[in-house]
Amino acid sequence: MKTVLIAATLVAALAPAVAIAADNCPNVPRDQWMSDAAITEKAKELGYDIRSMEAEDGCLEAYAIDKDGKRVEVYFHPGTGDVLRVKADS
Numbered sequence: 301m302k303t304v305l306i307a308a309t310l311v312a313a314l315a316p317a318v319a320i321a322a323d324n325c326p327n328v329p330r331d332q333w334m335s336d337a338a339i340t341e342k343a344k345e346l347g348y349d350i351r352s353m354e355a356e357d358g359c360l361e362a363y364a365i366d367k368d369g370k371r372v373e374v375y376f377h378p379g380t381g382d383v384l385r386v387k388a389d390s
Contacts, residue, residue, distance in 0.1 A: 324384050325358035326377060333360070333378040342381040348374055359384060 334342075339360055340350045347367035354361055360376040371389035376382065 328379040334381050339376050339381050
């Protein structure tokens with residue numbers, strides 16, 4: 301009984317974290333990803349100057365300069381090019 305309770309507690313604790321990660325960086329097959337050039341063009345339209353880009357946990361992570369001149373990390377949906385999150389580069 302204890303084992304079942306512990307397992308249920310772990311599942312309940314970890315499930316939200318897995319769901320958040322899945323929402324942020326979806327599982328899109330590589331052949332359906334936008335090209336780096338297309339992502340760069342979309343980023344430019346949004347005011348980001350991409351310096352470098354790499355695949356990171358299912359997202360395209362770009363190191364960029366935003367329209368205010370600040371260094372940021374921008375995470376793009378690989379299939380649509382939508383911005384999933386932006387964080388200040390420290």
